[in-house]
Amino acid sequence: MDHTSAHSAATLSPTREATVAYNHDDDAIKAKEEEKVLKHVHDAHVHDIFVQEAAPPAAVEVADDHGHSHETSCEAQVMENYNLSFRIGSLFIIMGTSAIGVFAPILIYRISPYKEGGLRDWTLTAGKFFGTGVIIATAFIHMLPEGLEKFDSECIGEGWHSYHAFGGLFCLISSFLLQLVELAALSKLDSLAQKNDDAMVEKGLVPMPTHTHKHPVPYEHCHHGIHEEGHVHSAGFLESDQSMRNIGTFILELGILMHSIIIGITLGTEDEESVMTLLIALVFHQFFEGIALGSRINDLHCKCWKKPVLMGLLFIIMTPIGIAIGIGIRNTLNPGSSILAQGILDSLSAGILLYNAYVSLMSIEINHNVGFRKSPWFRKLFCFLFMYCGAALMAVLGTWA
Template sequence: MGKSLISKPIILLLLIAVFCLTLIQAQETHVHEDGTVHTEEDHAAEESVSKSSSGHSHGSQSCDIEPMLNYNMSFRIGSVFIIMVTSAIGIFAPIILYRISPPKNGSIRDWTLTAGKFFGTGVIIATAFIHMLPEALERFGSECLSDGWHSYHAFGGLFCMLASFALQIIELAAISNLDAIARKNTEAAAAAAAAAASVHTLNMSAEESADGKLGEKNQIQHEVNHHEHDHTGINEDGHVHSAGFLENQQSLRNIGTFILELGIVMHSIIIGITLGTADNESFNTLFIALIFHQFFEGIALGTRVNDLNCKSWKKPILMGLLFVCMTPIGIGIGIGVRSTVNPRSSILAQAILDSLSAGILLYNAYVSLMSIEINHNVGFRRSSLARKIFCFMCMYLGAGLMSVIGVWA
C-alpha cells in the first residue's frame, strides 16, 4: 500500500511538469517562426543577472546559451563529496542517536532529539516560504519566458496550491483504505465469533438449565464484543485501543514522512543543478550556503524518519541515502548540461518544481508537523510549560537560521 500511495503524487507531479514544458516549447517555436528577435529582453535579463550575481544566485541565468570561461571542474567535483558528507552527517546523526537505544523521557538524548525534531520543523517551514516559493515566483516572472507565462501573475501560487490539493486527496484515500481494512477485520472477527458460538451451542448438554444457557450466551456475546474491540480499536465508551486507532495514526504518519522526503528530494535536485551550472563568481558563496542548507535539512528529515518506528535499519538507511545522493546527482546533471541546456526551459522547469515542492512541504508542515504533532498531540499539550517553550524556541530557531541562509542560497 505504501509504494502505491507514494507513486501517485510522483506521477501527478511529473505529468504537470511535462505538460507545462510542452506548452512553453510550443510557444517558443511559434516566436521563432515569426522571426521575433528577443534582443531587448535578453539584454534586460543579462542586466538583471549581473545585478543579482552578488545576491541570490538561483536566478543567475541568461536567456541564451553562453560558454562558461575558466570553469573550475575540479572544485565542482570536490563539492559533490563535501555536500554528500555534510548531508550524511545531518540526516544520519539523529537516526543513529535514536536507534542505538530509545531515549528515556527527560534524559539528555531525549531533549537533544526533541530539539532536533522541532528545529527541523522550523527548517522545513522556512525552506518552503523562503527558499522555494519566492524562487518560483521570481522565475515565473523572468523575462526569458514567453508572454504566455506573463499573462497570469500567480503561476507559482497556482502550482503550489495544486500540489497541496493533490496531497489532501492522497491522504484521504489512505485514510479510507485504512478504514476499509479495519472494517473487514471487524466483520471477519464477528463472523468467527458467531461460528464459534454456534458450534458451542450445538455441543451443549441437554441437561443444562435455562439460566446456564443464558449465562453462556452472555459470555459468548461478551467475547464477540471484546474481539470487535480488539480489531476496531474503539470501544463503545470512546476508549481508543492501540491495536486500531494508533496503528492507523502510525500509518498516516509514515505516509506523511514519505511525502515530506519527496518534497525535500525535489528541492535538493534543483539546488544541485543550480550549483553545477553556476559561474565561478557566484559558486563560492552558493556552495558555502548549501553546506549549511543541506545539513539543516538533513536534521529535519532525520528526526522525522525516527517517527517511522522501523524495527530494522533498512528503511531509515535507504531514506537517508536517497537524501544524501540527490544534491550530488543534481550537481552532476548541472555539470553535464551546463553548455547545452536551454535556459528558458531550465527556468520554467525549476519554477514548476519549486512551486510543487513548496506545496508539498507547506502541507506537511502545517497539517502533519504543526497541527497533528503539536496542537492535536495530547502528550505535547500535557507537557510542562518549560518543555513547550523549549520546543517552540527550537522551531523558531530553525526557521530563523534557514531564513538567514536565504540571503545567499
C-alpha cells in the first residue's frame, strides 16, 4: 500500500467509527422509548383492570335464545320511543280478555237448570281440568324458572350469589306458610262447627250418639249426619272437603293475583322491540288463567253473585294495575331492585300455586275423590286429556311469556 492509500484509510477510520457510534446511540434511544411506551400501556391496562373490578357492573353481556349477545344495563335508563298509547291500549285489551276467561265458566255454571251429565256439565268439567293443567304449568314453566333466573342476574347484590337456590328457598317457604295458614283456617272451622254441634245437642235437635265406631267421628262431622242404630253416618266429611276446597280456591286466587301484578309490571317496562310479542302471549296467558280461576270459583257453590263477581273483578284488574305501575316507574326503576323483587315474588307465587295444585286440585279432586275414582273410564280419560292439554298450552306460551 502506498503512502496516499494509507493516508486515506487513516482519514476515513475516524468517520466510520463516529458513524458506528452514532447508530449505536440511536438504537439505544429507540429501545428506551419503546420500553417507556410498553410500560405506559402496561400501567394503563393494570389501571383498567383495577377500575373494572372495583366498580359495579354498568352493563352485563347476555346471550339470547338464538346465541346473539346483547347488553343488559344494570343502571336506570330513560326509555326512548316509549309508546305510551300502546301500553294504555294493552291495559284494556288484557282487562277484556281476563274478564271473558274468568266470567265465562261462572255464567255457564249459573244458567238454570243444571243437569248432571249434560253438555254443560261436560263443558265445565273440561274447563276445570284444563284449568288445573294451566295452574300447574304456570308454576313450573312461568314462575319458578323466572324466579331462579332473576337470582342469577349480575345486577343484584353479590350477597344473593352466595347461595345458589334462593328461588327454591322462597318457593319452599311459601308452601310451608300456606300449610300453616290452611291448618289454622280449618282448625278454626272445626272449632266453630263443634260449638254449633254442642248447641244443637243441648237444644235436643241432634240426639247424643249412644256409641261410635272404633275411630270416633267428631261432632263437627255429625251435624248433618244420619243416625241409625246409634251409629253416626256422617255427611260432615263432605262438608270438611268443601271447606278445604273453599280455602284452596282463595289461596289459588292469591297466587294468581301476585303473578298477574308481576307480568303487568313487566309489560309496562318492556322495551319496544319485544312488547308486541309479550302482549300477544299475555292475552292467551290471562285468558287461560281466567278459565282456571273461574272454574274453581264455581266449586265454592255460592248461592249469590256477590263473592264470584268480586273474586273475578280482582283477577281482572290486577294485571292492568301492574301495567299502570310499570308505566309510572319505567324511568325511575332501579333494575337491580326490580329484578330482585320480581325474583322473590315469582318464587313465592310458585310455592303458592304448586301447593294448591297438588294438595287441592289434584289430590282432593282426583286421587281422594271417591266420585272420580268410581266414574267411567272414558270420563277419567276425558279429564286427564284436558288437564294435559292445559299444561301443554301454557308450556308453549312459556316460549314468549
